[in-house]
Amino acid sequence: MKKIKKIHFVGIKGVGMTPLAIISKEGGFEVTGSDIPQVFITDDALEESGIRVFERFSEKNIQDPDLVIATGAHGGFKNAEVIKARKKGIEVWTQGQAVGEFMKGEIFERKFLGVSVAGSHGKTTVTAMIATILNELSADPSYIIGTGSIPSLGLPGHFGKGNFFVSEADEYATDPEFDQTPKFLWQHPQLAVFTNIEFDHPDIYKDQNQLRNNFLAFADQLPKDRVLVLSRDDPQNKKLIQEFSGNKVTYGFSPLNDYVIDKVHVREKEVYFWASFKGTSLGEFSLKVMGEFNALNGLGAVASCIELGFSSEKIKKAISSYKGSKRRFEFMGRLESGALLFDDYAHHPTEIRKTLKALRQSYPGKRIVCIFQPHTYSRTKTFFSEFVSSFSDADYVVLTDIYPSSREEPDKTISSDLLSKKISLIHNNVLFFPKLSSVVEYIDKKEFDERFIVITMGAGDVYKISERLKTKD
Secondary structure (H helix, E strand, C coil), X not given: CCCCCEEEEECCCCCCCHHHHHHHHHCCCEEEEEECCCCCCCHHHHHHCCCEEEECCCHHHCCCCCEEEECCCCCHHHCHHHHHHHHCCCEEEEHHHHHHHHHHCHHHCCCCEEEEEECCXXXXXXXXXXXXXXXXXXXXXXXXXXXXXXXXXXXXXXXCCCCEEEEEECCCEEECCCEEEEHHHHCXXXXXXXXXXXXXXXXXXXXXXXXXXXXXXXHCCCCCCCEEEEECCCHHHHHHHHHCCCEEEEEECCCCCCEEEEEEEEECCEEEEEEEECCEEEEEEEECCCCHHHHHHHHHHXXXXXXXXXXHHHHHHHHCCCCCECCECEEEEEECCCCEEEEECCCCHHHHHHHHHHHHHHCCCCEEEEEEXXXXXXXXXXXXXXXXXXXXXXXXXXXXXXXCCCCXXXXXXXXXXXHHHHHCCCCCCEEEECCHHHHHHHHHHHCCCCCEEEEEECCCCCHHHHHHHECCC
């Protein structure tokens, strides 16, 4: 590999790109980037890191870097900056390829022990938990976490002095138009975690089996003497266990797992769980996040760190420092009128159900107002009937317009208005507002008090509603 000094990121504000840019800067490279001028949840992280960001794409932004790293969004390889770079003979990596290359360590003249966390749901949380544990145990890991910030760690990316490199492993395509290779196949970790495998991304995968086969291909990339950590509770993981011939350990609620959650206690903004390994008690673990599903995420992180060689007693104290991640069941504060306010990235029916159930368990006496922004026409259309039945634990359902992918054309056969009408057939309080500003006006007018919880959900820009609604200290 030729000596690299300058790296330019095309689409730097994306949650998969910002951590790479931060690692590059901390690793000693000169870093620049470009993106659209809209507000992103990564803006503060980029500013704090002192990274120069050009607010619009232009050939002029390619100021003789040694390497260009490009997102699959904003045109991917059709982006003017990427075209200019390739014409000039500058090497161009995709985001997925860059994660794999960084994990190898050669670009940093280092050799890392890679830890990859894959799964349709929960991978950001489990990655953040593992990175937090390793950080608290003074292992100073490098990490890539697909969010804006993590209270227990700070920035979503870090170039550490230690040997571990922890990263999310995304099943989405490297570049939807030019390269359908799943991003995670660029990674070659020494330990992999599979939280679950559930059909998503209908614009890329045709069915559940195709998705599971790609997870199996990823598992097969593990060295023979290394281990796959996965939850046997998940139906597709259970099938993969039979198909994967390598070393594996399982975790979950079912007693058939190796690592088992024996008991869970849920409180407001906290969850406690008691775990065991093959019948031997590991004791009690505490997390400063809500929901039984986070106990499962926590056990996945605990099991992974035990498999990496750390003691359960040390892990127990370390994981208690984890306080959640931005846009992952994040407590935002209160409305002026008194209601509790949360924000979550949930954009799949399963995620919506689990998050609302967790709110109901933690706050059984409160009424829940769910503000949901569907993400992409293809996902909304494919899982339409599942979305309709996902809101049973909400007392009010407020929908806003579909947030489209930059890679898809509008589909006039599907809309949030249509979804709201279908939900209203089985739910009493359902409303649709095309604009986010109209939702804010509605919430302000209703003056939901201390008896209520308001939660915004979606993978688009619905979080801007909670930012506007929260009480300013």
